[in-house]
Amino acid sequence: SLTIGIVGLPNVGKSTMFNALTRNNVLAENYPFATIEPNTGVVPLPDKRLPVLAELVHTEKIVPATVTFVDIAGIVKGASEGEGLGNKFLANIREADAICEVVRAFEDDDIVHVNGKIDPADDIDTINTELILADLQTIENALPKMEKDLRGKKIEQSYMDATKKAKEILESGRTIDEAAKAGEIDKADIYDLHLLTAKPFIYVFNVDDSELTNEEFKKKLADSVAPAQAIFLNAQFESELTELDEADAREMLEDAGLAESGLDQLARVGFDILGLQTFLTAGEKEVRAWQIHKGWTAPQAAGVIHTDFEKGFIKADVVSYDDFVGAQGSMPKIKDEGKLRIEGKDYVMQDGDIVEFKFNV
Numbered sequence: 001s002l003t004i005g006i007v008g009l010p011n012v013g014k015s016t017m018f019n020a021l022t023r024n025n026v027l028a029e030n031y032p033f034a035t036i037e038p039n040t041g042v043v044p045l046p047d048k049r050l051p052v053l054a055e056l057v058h059t060e061k062i063v064p065a066t067v068t069f070v071d072i073a074g075i076v077k078g079a080s081e082g083e084g085l086g087n088k089f090l091a092n093i094r095e096a097d098a099i100c101e102v103v104r105a106f107e108d109d110d111i112v113h114v115n116g117k118i119d120p121a122d123d124i125d126t127i128n129t130e131l132i133l134a135d136l137q138t139i140e141n142a143l144p145k146m147e148k149d150l151r152g153k154k155i156e157q158s159y160m161d162a163t164k165k166a167k168e169i170l171e172s173g174r175t176i177d178e179a180a181k182a183g184e185i186d187k188a189d190i191y192d193l194h195l196l197t198a199k200p201f202i203y204v205f206n207v208d209d210s211e212l213t214n215e216e217f218k219k220k221l222a223d224s225v226a227p228a229q230a231i232f233l234n235a236q237f238e239s240e241l242t243e244l245d246e247a248d249a250r251e252m253l254e255d256a257g258l259a260e261s262g263l264d265q266l267a268r269v270g271f272d273i274l275g276l277q278t279f280l281t282a283g284e285k286e287v288r289a290w291q292i293h294k295g296w297t298a299p300q301a302a303g304v305i306h307t308d309f310e311k312g313f314i315k316a317d318v319v320s321y322d323d324f325v326g327a328q329g330s331m332p333k334i335k336d337e338g339k340l341r342i343e344g345k346d347y348v349m350q351d352g353d354i355v356e357f358k359f360n361v
């Protein structure tokens with residue numbers, strides 16, 4: 001499954017946040033026989049629709065979609081030139097499908113900042129520089145063979161051009177993700193290089209709890225990483241939240257003036273930047289959110305439930321979440337109102353589709 005790698009300088013609150021994340025671990029509940037690596041946290045994708053559906057179809061069992069985070073420990077500065085730990089750090093990032101950078105924006109004189117001062121932009125620069133240098137190294141290593149392949153017509157000129165463009169972007173100190181969002185390069189054109197900075201980035205600013213509702217403060221930080229997504233949380237506050245039961249946690253959030261926990265936001269944004277979406281099934285046995293890639297067709301989605309469903313796909317009975325709830329989950333009513341859609345093999349799944357697949361065995 002796709003994973004999000006958590007990176008950051010030492011003492012920024014990574015472990016505090018990661019431990020809070022893993023306390024939300026859903027694997028243990030739903031997949032009791034799965035083995036979980038100690039540095040991996042599988043958290044539920046928050047979805048307010050699921051309890052609503054569960055009540056309508058009278059089931060207790062809810063299975064949410066999940067988001068997988070991997071805590072990438074290791075040194076940062078000098079990683080790109082380093083051996084041992086540095087290499088391991090980069091290899092772990094290479095395996096992740098998206099990068100979540102935790103950045104310290106909280107003040108606390110008792111906790112030493114590795115660079116001696118609280119400067120989020122500078123911290124981001126330190127980390128991204130290592131990733132950029134590693135990517136430049138990748139390109140340097142690839143170029144001699146690429147030039148040979150180009151002469152031998154084994155690769156296209158366009159691939160060489162895109163690689164050189166990528167090199168220029170990196171040399172200017174920017175990530176490929178940043179440049180791609182600005183429309184300067186198409187990630188697909190350099191996919192074969194598997195560059196670290198071509199992965200989607202999310203920035204998590206670990207801020208003092210007093211700043212969680214300080215919109216001006218947050219906007220400044222958000223603007224500094226835009227168009228990448230920024231999330232604001234207080235790692236210690238999140239940690240305390242995960243120790244409470246649902247009602248108490250909700251109250252603590254409300255008291256802090258927050259609609260949603262930072263970890264829930266992180267799960268949602270992370271799921272989205274991985275290019276994932278869900279479709280839903282609602283039956284007496286369970287209500288479930290299944291994860292698929294954006295743009296997948298009905299047979300591909302069916303294959304996530306069971307490979308036989310994809311092979312023997314006939315059609316999909318689809319009703320939107322809103323229509324399902326509007327009809328109080330009554331199939332006869334949904335049919336009467338003409339809200340049941342019969343979709344064929346070319347149908348592209350939409351978020352919020354409640355589906356029943358018909359298939360041959």
Ligand code: GDP
Nearest residue numbers: 010011012013014015016106108111234235236
């Ligand atoms: P890591 O090195 O990035 O994993 O950082 P840790 O999670 O170990 O945190 C380093 C220190 O900062 C610990 O003493 C934490 O208790 C503390 N810490 C983490 N988050 C916060 C925060 O939001 N505010 C304050 N004041 N301290 C924090």
